[in-house]
Amino acid sequence: MRKLVLTRDGSFGSFAATDILKATIAIIYRQRLGQEETESLANRYLHTQEQKVRLGFEFPQRRDSFTIGRLAAKLALECHLDDVLPNDVAIGSGVFHQPIIMGASVRCCELGVSISHSDQICVAVIHHKGHPIGVDVENLAEADVVSVLSDVNARLRQQFFKLSLNEYEAASILWVGRESLGKVLTTGMTVPLKLYEPTSVSEVEAGFKLSYKTFTQYQTQVMAIDKAWLAMTFPAQTKIDFGWLRGT
Incomplete structure (x- = not known):
């Protein structure tokens, strides 16, 4: 995981830079994770709702992609907010199928997430909703x-x-x-x-x-x-x- 260092040239209004200008990226190289390690991490990091969704996929490839994507997001979240337990937070889907963070923590409600994966790599970025970031x-x-x-x-x-x-x-x-x-x-x-x-x-x-x-x-x-x-x-x-x- 890496915390991104963001700065701004000018502004469109007032905001608390220390809160909004903060983002964390996690990159998982899929070939480095064996099935046993993936399952162990899923049990540790995923919310019960996410576990239910991933186990409901018929095809293993789709299940693995979902799992790795959520793990990347949770690893980024753990680094971004060190006082929040990742398995207490569920990443669901919005009306446009975009990933959204759902958690009891007020700080989590301020955050957005972007997830993407290829055959070899999965990437997730946690960012403040006031400063949108999209990753692919x-x-x-x-x-x-x-x-x-x-x-x-x-x-x-x-x-x-x-x-x-x-x-x-x-x-x-x-x-x-x-x-x-x-x-x-x-x-x-x-x-x-x-x-x-x-x-x-x-x-x-x-x-x-x-x-x-x-x-x-x-x-x-x-x-x-x-x-x-x-x-x-x-x-x-x-x-x-x-x-x-x-x-x-």
């Missing part, structure tokens, strides 16, 4: 590259070219960026994808930054991690110290 991790299939790039304009393609990114890398960055933006907006991929198209892509310390015309209030930073791409979408005026990435 993907390993894009080669067969999807053409369809992802099919409606990308020439100007954006040229920006990717100038950054020496090949088509697979460009498509992966666009796809994972869209997914993380959709999570912040709680729209998912249910709106025309053109709305999610970035106006610019630039190189930053952690990887690449996407900026948007339609959603100017947000930015997305995308980075390569292990064999996947990790994207985090957060307010455009926020800066995150990604030094934690070097320790993963």
Whole structure:
């Protein structure tokens, strides 16, 4: 688990920076967890309601993905709030199937959570609801590259070219960026994808930054991690110290 260091350039109003500008990320490498260890952690960290849900899945792959996702979220929560027992808190689903934190603690009610997983990696971020963050991790299939790039304009393609990114890398960055933006907006991929198209892509310390015309209030930073791409979408005026990435 890593506590993210967030700062702001300017503000849209008054807020308690020490409360809102705080987030914690947990990354689980799925191949490092055996079945026995996974079950042990599930019994330790998951709420009885989460246990009931996961044991209700018919297919083992779906059950494992749910379990690892919830474990990542609980590990991040344990680091974020050291006075809350993770198994006292349930992470349920909202009306748009987004994960939501449900717990007796007033401090938990102030928090939001974003969860994503690929075949190899699971990521969860705990953040304050007043400072939304969406996370996504993907390993894009080669067969999807053409369809992802099919409606990308020439100007954006040229920006990717100038950054020496090949088509697979460009498509992966666009796809994972869209997914993380959709999570912040709680729209998912249910709106025309053109709305999610970035106006610019630039190189930053952690990887690449996407900026948007339609959603100017947000930015997305995308980075390569292990064999996947990790994207985090957060307010455009926020800066995150990604030094934690070097320790993963």
